[in-house]
Amino acid sequence: MSETILSVENLRVEFETRRGTLVALDDISFSIAKGEVLGVVGESGAGKSMTGAAIMHLIPRPGRIAGGRILLGDQRIDNLDRTGIEAIRGRRIGMIFQDPLTSLNPLMTVGDHLTETIRVHLPLNRRQARARAIELLEEVGIPDPAVRIDSYPHEFSGGQRQRVVIALALCAEPELVIADEPTTALDVSVQAQIIKLIRKLCSTRGTAFMLITHDMGMIAETADRVAVMYAGKVAEIGKVSQVVGAPLHPYAQGLMGAIPSLDNEEPRLRQIPGSMPSLTALPDGCSFHPRCERAMDICRQRAPALLGAIDHKVACHLYEREEVAA
Amino acid sequence: MSNSEFVRVEKLNRVFDVSKPLLNRIIERQPKRFVHAATDVSFSIAKGETFALVGESGSGKSTVAKMVVGLLPATSGTVEIDGVSITGKHDRAQMRALRRRIQMIFQDPYASLNPRWRVASIIAEPMLALGIAKSKAEAQHEAGELLKVVGLNPLDGRKYPHEFSGGQRQRIAIARALAAKAEFIVCDEPTSALDVSVQAQILNLMRDLQEQFGLTYLLISHNLAVVRHMSSRIGVMHFGKLVEVEESRALFKNPRQSYTRMLIDAVPDISAATRR
Ligand SMILES: Nc1ncnc2c1ncn2[C@@H]1O[C@H](COP(=O)(O)OP(=O)(O)OP(=O)(O)O)[C@@H](O)[C@H]1O
Ligand SMILES: Nc1ncnc2c1ncn2[C@@H]1O[C@H](COP(=O)(O)OP(=O)(O)O)[C@@H](O)[C@H]1O
Ligand code: SF4
Ligand SMILES: [Mg+2]
Ligand SMILES: [Mg+2]
Numbered sequence: 001m002s003e004t005i006l007s008v009e010n011l012r013v014e015f016e017t018r019r020g021t022l023v024a025l026d027d028i029s030f031s032i033a034k035g036e037v038l039g040v041v042g043e044s045g046a047g048k049s050m051t052g053a054a055i056m057h058l059i060p061r062p063g064r065i066a067g068g069r070i071l072l073g074d075q076r077i078d079n080l081d082r083t084g085i086e087a088i089r090g091r092r093i094g095m096i097f098q099d100p101l102t103s104l105n106p107l108m109t110v111g112d113h114l115t116e117t118i119r120v121h122l123p124l125n126r127r128q129a130r131a132r133a134i135e136l137l138e139e140v141g142i143p144d145p146a147v148r149i150d151s152y153p154h155e156f157s158g159g160q161r162q163r164v165v166i167a168l169a170l171c172a173e174p175e176l177v178i179a180d181e182p183t184t185a186l187d188v189s190v191q192a193q194i195i196k197l198i199r200k201l202c203s204t205r206g207t208a209f210m211l212i213t214h215d216m217g218m219i220a221e222t223a224d225r226v227a228v229m230y231a232g233k234v235a236e237i238g239k240v241s242q243v244v245g246a247p248l249h250p251y252a253q254g255l256m257g258a259i260p261s262l263d264n265e266e267p268r269l270r271q272i273p274g275s276m277p278s279l280t281a282l283p284d285g286c287s288f289h290p291r292c293e294r295a296m297d298i299c300r301q302r303a304p305a306l307l308g309a310i311d312h313k314v315a316c317h318l319y320e321r322e323e324v325a326a
Numbered sequence: 327m328s329n330s331e332f333v334r335v336e337k338l339n340r341v342f343d344v345s346k347p348l349l350n351r352i353i354e355r356q357p358k359r360f361v362h363a364a365t366d367v368s369f370s371i372a373k374g375e376t377f378a379l380v381g382e383s384g385s386g387k388s389t390v391a392k393m394v395v396g397l398l399p400a401t402s403g404t405v406e407i408d409g410v411s412i413t414g415k416h417d418r419a420q421m422r423a424l425r426r427r428i429q430m431i432f433q434d435p436y437a438s439l440n441p442r443w444r445v446a447s448i449i450a451e452p453m454l455a456l457g458i459a460k461s462k463a464e465a466q467h468e469a470g471e472l473l474k475v476v477g478l479n480p481l482d483g484r485k486y487p488h489e490f491s492g493g494q495r496q497r498i499a500i501a502r503a504l505a506a507k508a509e510f511i512v513c514d515e516p517t518s519a520l521d522v523s524v525q526a527q528i529l530n531l532m533r534d535l536q537e538q539f540g541l542t543y544l545l546i547s548h549n550l551a552v553v554r555h556m557s558s559r560i561g562v563m564h565f566g567k568l569v570e571v572e573e574s575r576a577l578f579k580n581p582r583q584s585y586t587r588m589l590i591d592a593v594p595d596i597s598a599a600t601r602r
Pocket of ligand 2: 015049050
């Protein structure tokens, strides 16, 4: 078994509001191994970003972790204090967010960004940090890095800026990178380059990635395993060949069927009726049941548990009985 | 005019002046600088057809779209809809009649919906402005009917845009285009901000409406799978030029330009999941 970098166990996140307690994440469990890419997919509001935020202690107020554990290697990190988590953020866990412009200061050159971050995390002097920054820019595929290091963010194209953000996340050689929709705003050609880059980093450096996206093509090309989230829960998790190639959960099937593909000639796309419920109005039982074509009586009464083999689990009553029988 | 040329775009050009202010130019001894956002772009669209423009960010797709609907003046070139030039001189009544026939849908429907108006009024507005509805009451009633057509509830008309999700707002924008009795709808990245599941709903709706009302679409998207799914012909833009125009199936099977090949090959493919 390969070395586990991150494990999230039965994570629960709640928001205390005047209208009662909202459960944003409910019993989330998964792990990521060294050099592995775990894709996290699902419609907006499913809880993908919230999961990343929980790991980084960035849950917006008044939200809080109300149960479960998060481990980085064998260190528990969900109960760290502020200095504890700050020593990990950026150092052992890197972060990449959706909009590269908002994560870069327009008044600072790319080199300033990189050297500053490098020197916070690594014991290097200014000159060494600059040399390291140029190496990093080279590694993420910025042409002519020794010259471009002194450019400002707005002098780069969107794709190049996102590479700079990736370089920033990699500064301290973190074990894990959490990338939240890193290519949503980018062209396919740039996307393809970022995909290649992520794969290269996994194999050469053993970096583990948690790749949050709603782009299934990106997942198919990049991820080793994938977790499908729905209304704050994991609906299905397993190898990408199984979950994307032959999904079991009706929601996962619906998601995959909704994607237009280059070789599909059907005039209509498959669509999932309705939309994701809000946290204030989660249906009883399986929260997908109002949209599920295969819903049964039990689905309206009891929430299905996430069951199955270690490498492929699904939360759906359709498969629960088989499980009991097996 | 033949049916194959319901929309005719000929040698459209747009140049943006991005020079520094005069004084800076003199001090720094710099010449004027221009961006050729569109250069000699020509294509035509048949009635009831979906024509798509693809290309990387900055290739000039939105610039062309805005000139086609008349939101951006062209530096040169002509756009004709049903034989009438939208770039030519018209009196106000003619212009209004033309405007009605062409509507535009944007990536971010929120930006194009007045946040202080109720949805029913947003949809009723073009009917009143263009004289399609005789009275306010008639327009409001029609708005309710159109909400049904796009898959919403007539009662949703009482709500404000912020009370809707991205996909629902896009439905509202489509309802407003239908309210103007549009025949030609220019859609600039209509589903790029939406989840795949919602995207499927909107694309299916666009197809249904096209069949029902005989709509003609100009679709702009950087998602080649969406374009492949929706359009019968595709134009590929690169640095402001239309480098290839081809029937959709043929373009994907046998692109003539290496640039087109590169775009197609770059599409992340879900079938990769089963190969790995
Ligand atoms: N108002 C403007 N002033 C100066 N340059 C402009 C202006 N609008 C567009 N441009 C330039 O014209 C070119 C084409 O832009 P356009 O918005 O048409 O691209 P696009 O193909 O729609 O890209 P995207 O996929 O990113 O929306 C770009 O180089 C852009 O920077
Ligand atoms: N500050 C907040 N207060 C209350 N609920 C929130 C807050 N931020 C997010 N949520 C809710 O948490 C759920 C998960 O959100 P998020 O993780 O952002 O979804 P995703 O990234 O999958 O689109 C959503 O239902 C969202 O409405
Ligand atoms: S548990 Fe029932 S409602 Fe939920 S996905 Fe499975 S079949 Fe559908
Ligand atoms: Mg998110
Ligand atoms: Mg554009």
